[in-house]
Amino acid sequence: MNKNGSKKSIVIIGNGISGTTLARHIRKNSSYAITIISYESPYFFSRTALMYVYMGQLPFSDTEPYEPQFWRDNSITLLQQRVTQILLDKKQLLLDDSRLFSYDILVLATGSKPNLLGWPGQNLKAVQGLYHKQDLEKLEEWTPSIQSAVIVGGGLIGIELAEMLHSRGKKVHFLIRESHFWNSILPNEETKLVTQHILDKGIELHLNTELKSIASDAEERAKGVYTKEDLFIPCQWVGLSVGVSPNIAFAKKSGLEANKGILVNKYLETNQKGIYAIGDCAELMEPQQGRSPIEAIWYTGRMMGETLAQTITGKRTPYTPGPWFNSAKFFDIEFQIYGQVSASPHKQKERHIFWKHNSKNRTIRISYNPNTLCFLGCMTLGVRFRHAYFDTVLRENKSMDFVITTLEESFFDPEFYPTYKKEILMLWELEKSNLIL
Amino acid sequence: MIKTQKNIGLAFGLLGLVILSLNIMYSFENVPLFFSLCFLSMTLGGILYFNALYGATLSGIHNNGVWFNALTAKGLWGWILGLVLTSFYIAIYWFPELLGYRTETASVGLVAFFDPLSVLLNGKLATQWFMYGTLYTFAILLFGIKFIWKYRSNPYQIFRTLSVVFFQLCFAFLLPELLSKLNPEMPYFSKDIKNMWPLNYYFFDAWHLEGMLNGKSIGQFFLIFGLLMIFVISPLLTYRFGKRWYCSWVCGCGGLAETAGDPFRQLSSKKISVWKLERWMIHFVLVFVFITTIAVVWSFLGTQPELSLVTKERFILGVVVLLLLILLSLFIKHKNGFPKDAKYTLISVVSILLASIGLHYFSGQQNIFFFETYTFQKWYGFGIGAAFSGVLGVGFYPLLGSRVWCRFGCPMAALLGLQQRLFSRFRITTNGGQCISCGNCSTYCEMGIDVRAYAQRGSNIVRSSCVGCGICSAVCPRGVLKLENGPLENRITNPTFPLGNTL
Structure with a gap:
């Protein structure tokens, strides 16, 4: 209860995975009044599933993990409005219909927005990123008039866009600044394999290529792009996917301390008492060793929501995520990572054993510390590993010998799939004998 | 190119269907010739069409465009097909004479079209049930090919489909017909050994029990084996593997649902x-x-x-x-x-x-x-x-x-599900905290289980209705789900937080 005798009012801006997880866990522990404000959509949906809606795999309603009844049952109020300003001294929000909305505790979970790097022509029609539901609707509107598309930026959203447009029968030009797809994260063999897979899918891949400008037709719509080598690629639509950055314009304007994202301490507290930031929009002032201040991925958003819910409901808890894990899918190839596997490791600190299937798109890479022979992490393409297994061995800092001999438990592919523990064991024995020499 | 192949495939398939439906109004002179033509044409058409769908693509599982297609997203074609199938079933069950079935004289029309095959297999003229059984088995075979083609990257799907096709073809279709042919005097009883009670609800009816009791050694074998299935084999297998051993590996109803029904699996309601x-x-x-x-x-x-x-x-x-x-x-x-x-x-x-x-x-x-x-x-x-x-x-x-x-x-399914929920080693394991709530698992669950509701919480899925088809696991883009048999302890999990955090 607050001083007026009514329930403490928690207001969350943003109904993505961070904000929704936070609301659910606050409700589990308390009876506070909870309001989620989002302009983007009436209900929480899975942003990562937008691509499947465009590809005709899912109806949009199936990307919503909870039925409308869920929010009523848990008395979580949903408000589809845009917040234009935070009035810090009054503890109120200014909404875009000029209404004021009071809060006791405010949480910003406003996510990201696609990066625009100032290219000439970036504001033309049929030039866009893919992040919000509205981006998907825009793309859907342009789709009938697209024969070929240019996608700029070889990251996770870029390859999703390539798969999406390809599935609708469009010719896709994929511009990547690097020599191979995602080679800042994927080591040499993996990045080559994925790059080849993109080519096999029939994507027109332009490696080592950067965008210079976007050309306009008479109606102010993109009609093609110029690369830095002055190659002209005609197209009817341009997708910009050179990363995302925190979506913090109104928060910054309102006086919250921010750098790239809204700055928070390890308790996810901003510089203003009673205001927190979680998910993509938050920038940690003291991130854990080896981790970035901004980690714009699903899982960290979820964990920040879980953590902050403890603090808000009375148990002040620092954000301490467990061992790193992530996953993705590049067309048909699934990707998983647990722990630390660097694209180009420092040989004295991290070494790898690497296995590749001789005909299928399957790889396993295991990294270890050559000084302590401790397991550091693993990365797979086309092979599913068990999260619970690696979470345990990473937390307990297990040796390579332990991991290699118990690897059988870690395979998570469906029944009747082969496991590759023998191959890995042989590689490790070989590696060890080389280490001794 | 691909479109042409699709159209040629469709044309052959339709030709076969036209020959088949012509029988309703017209009797062919040379039935064996047209019968072979009809089924060959449907098979060829199907294979050409499936090749156009999957032959040229890489081996991944794709459901692109499922919700844009009028047939698979409850559009006009879906309603038309539903109407045709429903009318066919109403005719078989209550108006078989419309299909040419006669009790007093030899049958005519569509039923008579199957006479040569029926005589070959069981020595008698065809009934509407023989016609239905043949078409049913043919559908499972043909669409079984399609299913395996579509899911060819996944060994679990291949083995499961081979199993369900085998049981339909041999145990439900061929074996009972041949047994009847070899023992023409034997009273009638169900000779589909896998069609056990309570799916076969008349197993304990007096006429059926008497049929088996008077069916000499074969009849008594079926009686004893039927009882063993109910009281010993089925409980043991369900304990060991979950109800999937029956529902998606053996059962004929499951067989049709998994093969011909696969394009419609996403239409089950998840509410x-x-x-x-x-x-x-x-x-x-x-x-x-x-x-x-x-x-x-x-x-x-x-x-x-x-x-x-x-x-x-x-x-x-x-x-x-x-x-x-x-x-x-x-x-x-x-x-x-x-x-x-x-x-x-x-x-x-x-x-x-x-x-x-x-x-x-x-x-x-x-x-x-x-x-x-x-x-x-x-x-x-x-x-x-x-x-x-x-x-x-x-x-x-x-x-x-x-x-x-x-x-x-x-x-x-109810009985096996009851056991699966309460006393079985089977579960679908959720892979820690890897779920991204995308919803593919729930959408493509034919049983209408909201798989994601469990996966996103990091809970295992232990549901009585799960038939263990494994499609949720197959379509998951992040490797989150695995069908497993394991110890009963900790089979049902409900963690406060999915794996990954330190709280």
Whole structure:
């Protein structure tokens, strides 16, 4: 209860995975009044599933993990409005219909927005990123008039866009600044394999290529792009996917301390008492060793929501995520990572054993510390590993010998799939004998 | 190029269907020739079409455009197909004469079209059921090829489909026909050994029991094996592997749903309200089939004084003791409170128990609860056996999804599901905290299970309705789901937080 005798009012801006997880866990522990404000959509949906809606795999309603009844049952109020300003001294929000909305505790979970790097022509029609539901609707509107598309930026959203447009029968030009797809994260063999897979899918891949400008037709719509080598690629639509950055314009304007994202301490507290930031929009002032201040991925958003819910409901808890894990899918190839596997490791600190299937798109890479022979992490393409297994061995800092001999438990592919523990064991024995020499 | 191949495939397929449907109005002179032409044309057309769909693509599983297609997203073509299938089923069950079936003389038309094959296999002229069985098996074979092609990157799907096709072709179709041919004098009883009670709801009917008892060694084998299936083999296999050993590896209804029904799997409703309806319906069917079966066995025993060991009284006593034991074990297992599913089970068991006792006191020789002995059976046969499993179950594939019958009406699925929920090693494991809530698993679950609701919480999926088809795992883009058998301890999980955090 607050001083007026009514329930403490928690207001969350943003109904993505961070904000929704936070609301659910606050409700589990308390009876506070909870309001989620989002302009983007009436209900929480899975942003990562937008691509499947465009590809005709899912109806949009199936990307919503909870039925409308869920929010009523848990008395979580949903408000589809845009917040234009935070009035810090009054503890109120200014909404875009000029209404004021009071809060006791405010949480910003406003996510990201696609990066625009100032290219000439970036504001033309049929030039866009893919992040919000509205981006998907825009793309859907342009789709009938697209024969070929240019996608700029070889990251996770870029390859999703390539798969999406390809599935609708469009010719896709994929511009990547690097020599191979995602080679800042994927080591040499993996990045080559994925790059080849993109080519096999029939994507027109332009490696080592950067965008210079976007050309306009008479109606102010993109009609093609110029690369830095002055190659002209005609197209009817341009997708910009050179990363995302925190979506913090109104928060910054309102006086919250921010750098790239809204700055928070390890308790996810901003510089203003009673205001927190979680998910993509938050920038940690003291991130854990080896981790970035901004980690714009699903899982960290979820964990920040879980953590902050403890603090808000009375148990002040620092954000301490467990061992790193992530996953993705590049067309048909699934990707998983647990722990630390660097694209180009420092040989004295991290070494790898690497296995590749001789005909299928399957790889396993295991990294270890050559000084302590401790397991550091693993990365797979086309092979599913068990999260619970690696979470345990990473937390307990297990040796390579332990991991290699118990690897059988870690395979998570469906029944009747082969496991590759023998191959890995042989590689490790070989590696060890080389280490001794 | 691909489009041309698709169209040629469609043309051949349609040609076969046209030859088939012509039989309704016209009788061919040379039936074997046109029969072969008809089925060859459908097979060739199918294979050309599937090759156009999957032959040129890499091996990944794709459901692109499923929700844009009028056939698979409840559009006009979906409704038309639903109407055609439903009419066909109504004709088979209640108006077989429309298809050319005759009782007094030789059949004509569509049924007669199958005479040569029927004579070859079982030595008799075709009935509408032989025609139906042939078409049914053919559909499973043809669309089984499509299914394997589509899911070829996944060995679990390949083995499962080979199994379900094998059981349909050999055990449901060929073997019973050949057995009839070799023993023309044998009285009729179900010779599909895998079609066990309670899916085969008439197994314990007097005429069926007598058929088996008078069927010499073969009949007695079927009786003993049928009983073994119910009381030994099925419980053991369900304990070991979950109900999938039957529902998606062996069963004929499952066979059609998994193959021909695969394009419609996404149409099952995932709403919580529908789940509630499902639980009421499936338990009602279960109670109904138990009571009718107990009733017919009870009255059968009354007509068989020579079976001195099993009297009516001893039978009812046995049933009551068995049910009490089940109740007792339920109470011991859940002494700290009942989960929702177990409550439904409890209500079902108690209703069967009370009905069994009531039966003994309120029924005479010719009637059960004041109804004529076989009234229940007749209504069950009409309501569940025909209207539900056929007309609604298959006819409504393009509208309600491929497993309507299995989900809402099948007593076998209900019984195995009960055991799967309470006493089985099977579960779908959620891979820690890797779920991104995308919803592919839920959308493509033919049983309407909201798989994501469990996966995103980091909980394992242990649901009585799960038939273990493995498609949720196959379509998951992040490697989150795995069908597994393992120890009963910690099978059902409900962590406060999915894996990954330190709280």
